[in-house]
Amino acid sequence: MSLDTLLNWWADNQRLIDLLINASIETITMVFAAGIIGLLFGIPLGVLLHLTKETGLLANAALNKALGVVVNIGRSIPFIILLVAVIPFTRFVVGSSIGTAAAIVPLAVAAIPFIARLIEGALLEVPSGLVEAAQAMGAKPHQIIFKVLLPEALPGIVHAITILLVTLVNYSAMAGTVGGGGLGDVGIRYGYQRFDAGVMMMTIVILVLFVQIIQSVGDYLVKRVDHR
Template identity: 55%
Template sequence: MSASLINLLWASTLQTLYMVALSTILGTLIGGPLGIFLATSRKGELYSSPVLNKVLGLVVNAARSVPFIILVVAIIPFTRLVVGTSIGTDAAIVPLTIAAAPFIARLIETAIREVDAGLIEAARSMGATPGQIVRKVLVAEAMPGIVLGLTLAVVSLIGYSAMVGAVGGKGLGDLGIRYGYQRFMPDVMAAVVVILIVLVQLVQSIGEWIASRFDKRAPRNRGR
């Protein structure tokens, strides 16, 4: 493989990392509060609002049910409105964020709902406010599950970022299509696949390690 192709692989990898990192941050900023609200707003819960909970749940489910490649094409006018273009890494971040936000919301909701209800009642009996319960009990106790959920979201976004290459999204997917497929260069396609596998493995390993640090039940190796 020539030096120019190696440079292209490096540049495409950086583009993929940029798209995934920014869309994960934006998706978490949107999906995080939404997931917390969905987990605490059923009837009788901290922020009881069953009607709004049901409406938001339907919206989240609808957004998650749209296949990603269709979502990318369907929101092209919105993408142009936001970033001024429908191609390139900045444009790809828009559909990636829209796909990530409802997914992250459901993952965080699930993690929070696994927290023992007895902890909530104990915090209430000590006079904690709903906000304090969310911050100091729910989020703190659910942190291992939240981290693992975000890890899953990042892994999914790596796969989605490869898909946006089919519609001019740049990154490793675009490189694999333009060189590996259209120019019949199987070595480039193989290199793209290997890099994507390595990225997924790294993200999964780092996410599991971080989650273990938050997990109070995980055994710790103690020096003697």
């Protein structure tokens, strides 16, 4: 393809290109905003799930079971149903159920139990001998958490965050079905509803590119923090 041909195509499709750029920015905003909120609540929840299990530092069977039930309920609801179910809460928080800001609310709600279980799994990979050694040296629970458990589980935590962000990219596309904005909205309105296969293919390519970038960066960071 010659430069003139490429420039002509760009000029003829300027509106579509602007639409895809804006939708991509909306998707990135949704994914990372919901991801940050999910991590702020999900990581402490995952740590608490690990600590309160039967052999944990703060063993509490009743609390662990209650937290487990809440997390399992959150994870068992399909995201497309969750989108609709939390509309009243979304309106209360952001004043609307349509748009990028509104889509962040159900994305964050879905992210919290998802990352909590992943963090719990990452902490389970820490050898129990390290915790026992720290206890034998007189370390207090908060010292064990921040100086043993979390540092040793860091590769697994980074991997969990990568999985979360990739999942949120997929969820953000679903949010487009209810006016959530982003690439999913463009794919539905301009691709599916208008029978424009070109637009649909472009949105798919961009979403795949986002996932590849997130996964590649995540894999790189896991290698950097894994000193085993």
